[in-house]
Amino acid sequence: MKKQKHIAVITMARDDKFFLSRWIAYYGKQFGTENLYILLDGNDQTAPQNHGHAHITKLPHKNLSRAAGDKYRIGKLSDLASELLKTYDIVIGCDSDEFLIVDPKLNKTLAEYLSDIKIKTSVSGLGLDVGQNLTCEPELDQNAPFLEQRSYALLSTRYTKPVVKVSCTPWGSGFHSVRGKNFHIDKNLYLLHFGAIDLKMLEQKAAARGADWLNHLRRRGNGTINATTNLPVHGEKWLRIARVMQQIFRPIYAFDKPGMLGIKRVVKIPSRFKKSGI
Numbered sequence: 001m002k003k004q005k006h007i008a009v010i011t012m013a014r015d016d017k018f019f020l021s022r023w024i025a026y027y028g029k030q031f032g033t034e035n036l037y038i039l040l041d042g043n044d045q046t047a048p049q050n051h052g053h054a055h056i057t058k059l060p061h062k063n064l065s066r067a068a069g070d071k072y073r074i075g076k077l078s079d080l081a082s083e084l085l086k087t088y089d090i091v092i093g094c095d096s097d098e099f100l101i102v103d104p105k106l107n108k109t110l111a112e113y114l115s116d117i118k119i120k121t122s123v124s125g126l127g128l129d130v131g132q133n134l135t136c137e138p139e140l141d142q143n144a145p146f147l148e149q150r151s152y153a154l155l156s157t158r159y160t161k162p163v164v165k166v167s168c169t170p171w172g173s174g175f176h177s178v179r180g181k182n183f184h185i186d187k188n189l190y191l192l193h194f195g196a197i198d199l200k201m202l203e204q205k206a207a208a209r210g211a212d213w214l215n216h217l218r219r220r221g222n223g224t225i226n227a228t229t230n231l232p233v234h235g236e237k238w239l240r241i242a243r244v245m246q247q248i249f250r251p252i253y254a255f256d257k258p259g260m261l262g263i264k265r266v267v268k269i270p271s272r273f274k275k276s277g278i
Contacts, residue, residue: 005089005115007031010080011096012073014041014061018142018201019097019194021048026099026278027092028052030110037084039076070173078170085168090114093175094163097195100125103188104275113188114164121167122178124258125189126243127159128269131196131228140198147274150197152228155242155265157251157258159193160185177256185243185258192278196224231266238267 009027013020020038027036033052040047042061047054064072081091092100102113117123130146130153140149161175162183170179177183196202202222206213242265246258 007090008084008088009092010037012039013096023096074173082168099192101276104272119166121181122162123164124162124185125191127156128153129156129193129224131224134229154227160258
């Protein structure tokens with residue numbers, strides 16, 4: 001057995017204690033909270049109570065456009081990753097509502113698996129955008145595991161991200177690429193995104209931003225929830241098909257990102273994924 005590698009996990013968050021506390025609980029269990037590094041966007045921000053020994057840094061909040069804000073945040077996170085790679089073998093960078101898992105069928109921890117595989121620059125998990133199916137899934141119980149309550153996901157190139165990195169090469173905005181490098185989608189890794197896990201939560205978030213945001217959400221709906229509610233559900237074979245497609249195809253506007261030729265597929269999340277504890 002190979003020696004387990006030294007792995008850090010980083011994120012940046014603002015006004016997001018719900019997901020951040022889940023992020024800390026999950027990655028803290030995988031790697032120890034002492035190996036978690038969290039940038040809080042604003043001196044007014046406080047860390048969740050379960051932060052343990054995580055390294056917390058507060059940054060002054062900047063009122064920026066969405067695009068400028070994305071570049072600012074990924075710049076800070078790329079700089080942090082480069083600094084950490086002086087003492088860590090691997091850095092995982094992701095948003096607070098994103099959870100990287102290794103397929104439970106392998107009976108390996110995430111740390112064990114990442115220590116065993118060869119990573120040249122970065123590695124991606126297959127992106128699964130988990131959404132509420134309004135026809136059969138009730139409002140989220142915020143104290144219970146996510147995957148005990150949600151069973152459907154949209155196969156999403158947006159969340160097939162090179163979040164695992166061993167090189168100081170910067171990430172592109174949102175962790176969607178590693179600049180100037182191709183990507184490799186590992187056959188046993190999955191990146192689960194939970195931003196659309198509950199419609200009521202989305203409505204509350206939209207209402208906090210203003211009536212126009214809430215009206216827009218109610219008029220147009222959420223793309224992920226619309227998909228998981230209304231599109232046909234496919235089986236596990238589509239995980240393999242999507243991985244191959246995303247490895248081969250590229251959007252014409254971004255050759256360093258995965259593509260699926262515009263095909264949308266909703267899949268039933270394998271029940272064994274519940275073993276991840278998310």
